[in-house]
């Protein structure tokens with residue numbers, strides 16, 4: 385006989401207690417769990433005909449799947465740009481599932497208002513002006529896509545068409561200019577029908593990933609007054625470099641363009657007194673992307689997008705239906721983002737901001753910045769490695785002093801040690817390793833452990 389949800393319902397307290405105990409054991413073991421695993425898939429199992437209940441499912445997950453899971457929320461997982469989950473955000477995330485709100489519309493619940501409050505808190509955290517309004521999306525890729533979709537509508541406005549109504553063919557060819565665009569920009573352009581080839585790389589400053597603003601001005605001048613999109617980068621993924629946002633924004637006095645800023649993790653520079661100047665002009669952007677499952681340390685998936693042209697945003701994403709209610713003065717989230725139904729992602733972010741405030745999150749950012757700088761110093765002093773760029777923010781980009789082609793081998797050896805997880809890249813044509821600090825748990829002792837494994841594997 386199959387177990388039904390109703391059978392489990394009468395055991396809710398017992399099941400929650402068991403799940404809580406299991407979660408606590410996982411969290412307590414996180415720092416010593418291998419940072420990453422070389423994936424070995426468990427033997428596939430067919431769909432169970434009869435269910436065995438939640439306790440049995442938990443036991444099976446713990447035996448078959450959990451051992452292969454990485455400590456990606458742990459302190460020495462420095463691959464990609466990966467945040468962990470603060471205790472408050474985990475609680476908020478659990479309650480998201482428990483309450484299971486769909487903040488699509490405000491017809492039944494205050495959940496959309498909680499999202500609005502959280503967006504307003506984030507706006508304040510990043511020092512953005514009140515005119516920048518936003519909504520939650522699944523990640524920086526979706527945030528970039530949303531910002532570019534609004535930019536696409538703005539291009540239509542300049543040319544006297546509505547792309548949302550008439551389709552992208554009515555727009556004609558579009559030029560998107562950027563110095564060191566993240567790969568997700570190409571994906572967004574493909575998704576939006578603008579095409580990956582619309583993206584033109586503009587020269588960067590010598591030895592930098594930041595765009596050369598005079599070359600950007602030249603590229604815009606070549607467009608002969610045709611409106612364009614500029615994607616500025618605040619925190620590049622290889623070296624954490626920043627475009628000069630103020631100088632780029634000032635170019636709008638001379639050329640017509642939509643300024644989208646990918647500040648996926650760079651937006652958090654606003655929390656560091658020594659780095660805030662890098663994003664002081666962020667609020668001048670037309671659309672902004674900031675990821676939250678990175679440096680805010682909330683569970684996947686979570687990001688926010690901002691724009692000061694909510695009218696264009698609603699034109700793109702409006703989802704009129706008699707049963708959903710009117711668009712109204714303050715459109716519900718259903719009219720603002722690519723999804724209709726969606727989880728109340730904002731709750732985890734709300735919890736961590738309510739629990740730790742600006743100061744708590746500034747402490748995380750400040751510590752990660754100091755730790756990245758520390759690892760940079762340690763690597764610079766190691767004969768086996770050389771830094772490829774100064775540590776500008778939270779990413780340490782380096783290669784082997786001997787044969788850079790060995791970086792994959794070295795990355796595998798680091799993973800196999802279980803001590804740390806770093807990802808590889810190619811920076812300015814050189815195969816490289818990256819260590820990105822955005823986890824709230826990482827300490828100086830962790831940096832020493834990472835430095836020790838780096839020394840060992842390069843020997």
Ligand SMILES: Cc1ncc(COP(=O)(O)O)c(C=O)c1O
Nearest residue numbers: 465523524525566568621646648
């Ligand atoms: C600068 C930048 N933009 C966009 C992204 C894409 O983020 P996500 O994977 O959350 O969609 C990343 C991810 O590392 C990033 O660093």
